[in-house]
Amino acid sequence: xxxxxxxxxxxxxxxxELVRIKEYVNPELEITEITDRVSKxxxxxxxxxxNGTEFPLLINSMGTEQRMAWALGVEKLDEVGxxxxxxxxLLTSPKEGILEKLKxxxxxxxxxxxxxxxxxxxxxxxxxxxxxxxxxxxxVLKCWPEDGGPFLTLPIIHTKDPLTGIRNVGxxxxxxxxxxxxxxxxxxxxxxxxxxxxxxKLGQKMPVAVALGxxxxxxxxxxxxxxxxVDEYMLxxxxxxxxxxxxxxxxxxxxxxxxxxxxxxGYVDPSEDFILEGPFGDHTGYxxxxxxxxxxxxxxxxxxxxxxxxxxIVGIPPQEDAWIxxxxxxxxxxxxxxxxxxxxxxxxxPVEGVFHNLVIVKINKEYPGQxxxxxxxxxxxxxxxxxxMMIVVDGDVDIHNSEAVAKYISANFDPAHDTYFTQGPVDVxxxxxxxxxxxxxxxxxxxxxxxxxxxxxxxNPFPSSASISFENxxxxxxxxxxxxxxxxxxxxxxxxxxxxxxxxxxxxxWHHKSQTFLNLPxxxxxxxxxxx
Numbered sequence: 386x387x388x389x390x391x392x393x394x395x396x397x398x399x400x401x402e403l404v405r406i407k408e409y410v411n412p413e414l415e416i417t418e419i420t421d422r423v424s425k426x427x428x429x430x431x432x433x434x435x436n437g438t439e440f441p442l443l444i445n446s447m448g449t450e451q452r453m454a455w456a457l458g459v460e461k462l463d464e465v466g467x468x469x470x471x472x473x474x475l476l477t478s479p480k481e482g483i484l485e486k487l488k489x490x491x492x493x494x495x496x497x498x499x500x501x502x503x504x505x506x507x508x509x510x511x512x513x514x515x516x517x518x519x520x521x522x523x524x525v526l527k528c529w530p531e532d533g534g535p536f537l538t539l540p541i542i543h544t545k546d547p548l549t550g551i552r553n554v555g556x557x558x559x560x561x562x563x564x565x566x567x568x569x570x571x572x573x574x575x576x577x578x579x580x581x582x583x584x585x586k587l588g589q590k591m592p593v594a595v596a597l598g599x600x601x602x603x604x605x606x607x608x609x610x611x612x613x614x615v616d617e618y619m620l621x622x623x624x625x626x627x628x629x630x631x632x633x634x635x636x637x638x639x640x641x642x643x644x645x646x647x648x649x650x651g652y653v654d655p656s657e658d659f660i661l662e663g664p665f666g667d668h669t670g671y672x673x674x675x676x677x678x679x680x681x682x683x684x685x686x687x688x689x690x691x692x693x694x695x696x697x698i699v700g701i702p703p704q705e706d707a708w709i710x711x712x713x714x715x716x717x718x719x720x721x722x723x724x725x726x727x728x729x730x731x732x733x734x735p736v737e738g739v740f741h742n743l744v745i746v747k748i749n750k751e752y753p754g755q756x757x758x759x760x761x762x763x764x765x766x767x768x769x770x771x772x773x774m775m776i777v778v779d780g781d782v783d784i785h786n787s788e789a790v791a792k793y794i795s796a797n798f799d800p801a802h803d804t805y806f807t808q809g810p811v812d813v814x815x816x817x818x819x820x821x822x823x824x825x826x827x828x829x830x831x832x833x834x835x836x837x838x839x840x841x842x843x844x845n846p847f848p849s850s851a852s853i854s855f856e857n858x859x860x861x862x863x864x865x866x867x868x869x870x871x872x873x874x875x876x877x878x879x880x881x882x883x884x885x886x887x888x889x890x891x892x893x894x895w896h897h898k899s900q901t902f903l904n905l906p907x908x909x910x911x912x913x914x915x916x917x
Contacts, residue, residue, distance in 0.1 A: 386458060386625040389509065389644045390598040390693045393456070394432060394443060402452060403430040412436050412535070416444065417528040417698050424448050424704050432693075436524040440647075440694040445705050447601065447697075453708040456601035457624050462715040465624060470719045472623075499622030501629040508632035508643025510596070511687040518686040519564040520649065528698050529666030533675060535561045536665060538696045540649075541596040541607045542569075543639050544577045547584055552640070553577055554617035556607040558699075559595070560662045565683040568662035569593070569653055572813045573822065574770075576613055581679060585655035592637035593653055593681060598646025598695045600625060608709055610717060610768040618642075636684040646692040650685040668739050670701045671816045702736045710740045726762050728755065733784050741812070742773045745790060750779040753837040756830035757805060764809060764826065771812045772826065779832040788875065794831040795878035802842060803830040855880075 387393045397403035410416050410433050420431060423445060430446040447453045454462050515522070525535040537559040544553050553576040560568040571577040584591040596603065606621040618629040631640040637650045659677035667673045697705045714734045722729040728748045735743055748759055756777040763769045778784060782793040797803075805828035811818050818824030855868045867883040 386627050387600045387602075389600070389689070390443065390646050390695060391691060393446065393601050394430075394693065396455065397430050397446060397452070400455070401429075402449075403432060403446075405432045405434055407434050409435045409437065412438075412442070412524040413527045414530065416442065416524075416526055417700075420444050420698050421700055421704075424698070427703070433524070438522060438524045438694075440522075440524055440688075440692055442524045443598075443693050443695045444697060446695070447604075447708055448705040450708055450711055453605075453712050457605060457712065458602070458626070462712050465712075465716045466719040468623075469716065470723065495626075496623075499619060499626070499628055501616060501618040501622060501631055503631045503633065503640050504643060506632070508630070508641075508645075509689050510599070510641065510643060510645040510648045511632065511635065512690045513688050513692075514635065515686040515688075517564075518649075518683050520561055520567065520683060520686065521564050523647070524694050524696075525561050526696055526698065528700070529672070531664055531672055532666055533560055533661075533663045537561070537567070537595070537597075538699060539597065539604055541603050541642075541645075542571075542577060543594045543596065543641060544580045544591065545639065546580055547587055547589065547591075549614075551614055552616055552618075553580060554603075554607045556604065558665065559681065560665075562660065565651075566660075567681045567683070568660055569679045569681040570662060571678070574810065574813075579613075581653060581655060584653075588656070591653040591655065592634075592639050593651055594634050594637055594639035594641050595649040595651075596641045596645040596647070597649070598689075598693055599642045599644045600629075603629070603642055603645070604695070605709060605712060609713060612767070634685070635687065645689075647686070647688040647694065649683055650687075651681050651683040653679045653681055655679070666700055667814050667816075668699050668702060668704065668706060669814065669816055673814045673816070702739060706740075707736045710734055711736075721763070721766065725766060726759055728759065731784055735787065738774070741768060741771045742815075743776075744769070744772050744774070745776045745778065745784045747778050747782065747784045748832070750832050753835045756832045757828070760805060760828040760830075761807075764807070770810045771815075773811065773815070773817075773824075774827050774829070776829045776831055788877070790831075791872075791877040791879070792875070794829065795876060797833055798829060798831045799842065802838075803834075804828070805830070 433442040527535040606617040663675035664672040731747045811824040869881040
């Protein structure tokens with residue numbers, strides 16, 4: 386448990402994991418340039434003390450798996466999942482005698498102590514009240530050259546359901562348009578967007594509060610894929626083993642962490658036109674397109690006397706957000722396998738797959754078709770619905786070793802029978818889909834097959850790599866300039882081709898009656914992932 390951001394900074398410094406930068410560095414592009422290089426080297430947290438504002442800027446504080454674990458108060462991320470598993474087992478196991486039932490009472494008392502509590506009076510986050518709220522006084526980053534403007538990248542956004550009063554805490558970026566105006570980038574799948582729609586039906590303004598800083602577990606809890614209606618601060622209380630203490634905002638009916646560094650209060654008016662926000666450099670390596678989102682009007686800004694501005698950058702992995710995603714992978718593996726897909730042994734969301742775009746699942750396989758069942762179950766589980774590619778394996782393969790997984794796929798995967806295609810929701814930020822937030826998904830069953838699954842298959846559908854003459858292939862197809870088949874020697878059935886990108890190679894392989902595509906504009910042509 387950390388008392389505040391300063392406590393977190395002190396801990397990192399004592400562990401040799403933080404560097405203070407006293408020279409002036411501009412929040413527009415320069416801080417991102419430095420942080421991008423450091424994060425890709427798994428370097429230290431950075432505290433930019435001279436950025437043109439009165440607020441030091443903390444970034445990359447959770448930029449390694451170890452620092453992410455420390456942010457959650459543990460040495461290894463699996464410890465949090467283990468704690469959840471022990472708790473679930475204790476509460477759900479049969480209690481046959483009075484003594485067994487009494488043993489549960491201390492745990493129930495602990496659970497009660499983790500529940501968030503609203504304190505009377507003001508909190509440390511309200512020590513200073515800006516007379517004229519002005520968000521441009523914060524060192525908000527403009528990260529990439531084509532970004533639409535500066536964005537808050539680590540804002541903890543608080544909203545409430547107007548009908549039930551149930552709180553939601555989420556992490557959505559916010560583009561700054563003026564001293565008292567930002568965008569509010571919540572996607573249509575998010576709980577806050579549903580709250581917004583409820584306020585719109587009621588014809589009421591929607592109170593919103595944004596917290597920056599405090600215990601780093603708050604930032605993680607805001608990203609956690611919890612079921613709708615489960616309080617994120619209950620998860621934070623469980624992780625830190627102490628309740629989150631909240632205070633009432635000054636101008637909005639919203640409660641925020643008392644130990645946060647900065648609080649931005651305001652409202653969204655559903656009757657207003659949306660504002661064009663973006664583009665925004667994203668973790669896919671592309672800019673997400675500009676789109677229209679609600680306006681957030683700022684009514685108050687308060688902060689601690691020694692406030693620090695926390696932020697992150699979003700870009701090509703590895704970045705800090707990769708380790709936030711890794712924490713979710715390790716923590717939420719337990720609820721998935723205990724409550725929904727019990728055959729799951731382990732799960733990995735590789736950094737290369739950019740969070741949920743690629744998921745590798747290991748199962749205990751007991752019957753034919755089980756891999757397909759697991760895929761469709763997980764595609765229906767919360768944010769797993771965004772997964773573009775799901776690979777299911779079994780046996781003793783180490784799914785944390787990418788080469789071992791590739792070999793296992795090569796040994797057990799027949800594309801003609803073990804590939805599953807479907808469609809469904811995808812991330813709004815997904816640049817590869819042709820329709821916004823909707824697109825295709827692929828499942829790969831790389832489990833060892835039962836005799837029922839092998840019935841009717843050719844036992845040897847593919848030629849041995851030793852029988853393939855790659856030189857003859859290059860001679861026959863002059864468009865192929867080079868072939869890299871080195872992975873075949875390691876038991877991985879992958880070959881890379883370097884080709885001269887001309888329409889001629891397509892015309893050779895395309896059916897002679899289907900050449901009308903050649904009349905399309907060149908920019909629209911694509912074949913097997915090669916774009917013209």
